[in-house]
Amino acid sequence: MKFMLCSRLIAVLALSLCCVVAGFAADGKPAGNPFLQTVRVAPNLEPAIPHPEQDAEVRAKLERIKAKTGRAPNILILLVDDMGYGDPGAFGGGAAIGAPTPNIDALASGGLKLTSTYAQPTCTPTRAAINTGRLPTRSGLTRPILTGENPKVNPWADEATAAGLLSEAGYRTGMAGKWHLGEAIGTQPHQVGYDEYFGILSVVSEMSQVIDGHLYPEIVNKAERLAKVKQIASTLVTRGLRGQPTEVVKKMASIDDLSRMDQMFADWSDGFIRRSAKDKKPFYLVHAFSKVHNDNYPAPGYAGKSPAGLPYKDAVVEVDDIVGRLISTLKETGQLENTLVFFTSDNGANEDTWPDTGFQPFRGGKGTTWEGGVRVPGIAYWPGTIKAGRTSDGLFDLTDLFNTSLALASAQEKIAPTRYIDGVNQTGFLLGDNGESARQAVFMYSENNLMAMRWQEFKIHMRVFNTAETRQNIDASTIAVTGMSPWVFNLYADPKEQRSSGHRYFEWGFPVVLSMMGAHVATFAQFSRKDIGLSVAR
DSSP states (O other), X not given: OOOOOOHHHHHHHHHHHHHHHTTOOTTSOOTTOTTOOOBOSSTTBOOBOOOHHHHHHHHHHHHHHHXXXXXXXXXXXXXXXXXXXXXXXXXXXXXXXXXXXXXXXXXXXXXXXXXXEEOOSSHHHHHHHHHHSSOXXXXXXXXXXXXXXXXXXXXXXXXXXXXXXXXXXXXXXXXXXXXXXXXXXXXXGGGTTOSEEEEESSOHHHHHTTTOTTXXXXXXXXXXXXXXXXXXXXXXXXXXXXXXXXXXXXXXOSHXXXXXXXXXXXXXXXXXXXXXXXXXXXXEEEEEOSTTSSSOOOOTTTTTOSSSOOHXXXXXXXXXXXXXXXXXXXXXXXXXXXXXXXXXXXXXXXGGGTTSOOOOSSSOOTTSSSHHHHEEEEEEEOTTTSOTTEEEOOOEETTHHHHHHHHHTTOGGGSOTTSOBOOOOOHHHHHSTTOOOSOOEEEEXXXXXXXXXXXXXXXXXXXXXXXXXXXXXXXXXXXXXOOSSOEEEETTTOTTOOOOOHHHHOTTTHHXXXXXXXXXXXXXXXXXXXXXXXXXXX
């Protein structure tokens, strides 16, 4: 699918290029415009809002920590699959919706709760964004990789992951759980920068479709079809070390096997943390849950453990328990006060699988760029470094984890100038006692289509998802280009994005956001996107 631009964006881009001649800034920003606060320090780096005072405060904090511990800080990213914004109690869910989350809530109360954290609409794109710091339209990983599918081009051949760069900087880097960024040789975690990997290369539903005859009778009850699907479906838990062949740990052959996967991943991450502590080596660990993605099968002891008694809610309780376990391991090994913990989800809840799904108080869900699809829980936790009890609505995009992780390791110079990086360094925002976001805007894509952006409290849509049936965001949606005026919603007044009032109340803001969009689109002229074969014929 070719990248599509609205005619007004083309016009804005042309204007921004003309403005260079007219004495405007090179990024299309009118000189002296008070709303455009970012500074671009390199052609390949996303411009950021400078906060010199908070940056100085954080540098001093980090120097004190390093002097005390003698090494760089650890980084633990807790990535849940398909958890809705409103599932954790700290974000309005928890006990109120039948699945208490005391451990996740403790992270929020003991650290920084980010109420405007943004992911991609689906899992593979978000995971690519976290690993590369780049919007998926650049890396080509624009949609989930499906059963038996291998991209025609290895997307990792010319990408650099945070794990790989941190490994070069002296970190032990590990990946546990769901990968879903490639199964072929050369695309697996330990082949693209991670020192160690233990998990699944696909997704739990790819496994359950050849096991659960109740949910998938059209496969399981047809022997010939089942045999063929089994030939292409990935049903293995595997592990790997950098430079060594991938090993099979276990074949998932029953519902009981599927139910135990996340406990296996937790055991491995627990051991990874303990080994790193023993070796006195800083670590970067992405713990990526297989839950709460469909299909949810309660681990032993978890069936009916949630007050709701539903499989999804039981899975939320299990995820919360694992979060608590890993935090306890950090504390027990003396690493809690030298570890940035970041908790989040890879996209909003998948309403298409109702009732095996989560909750968000916004419009839409997984697969869309409405807030319900891309706005996710975000928590930054670091006792003694991140001030407890903070809440901020400052913008945070999950691409920012790339830059922030490298900044904590003093390894930002390892970012090559040949790739455009959409993330920004948010150490000042997360670690400053009164930190403010360095991000001015979030750009939202569906595959290669620029759909919308968030700026301040406003959401501006150039294209929208129209869903024909309730909760069918993936299976019954179409994309429409907006009319003469982009659709604009004030998310403080209209968080469900129900009634656009852009032409009436946002006329003052259109020149600002269209200028930002034009500058964003202009980056593709120098840094082109890749086509790895995931385009869908339409």
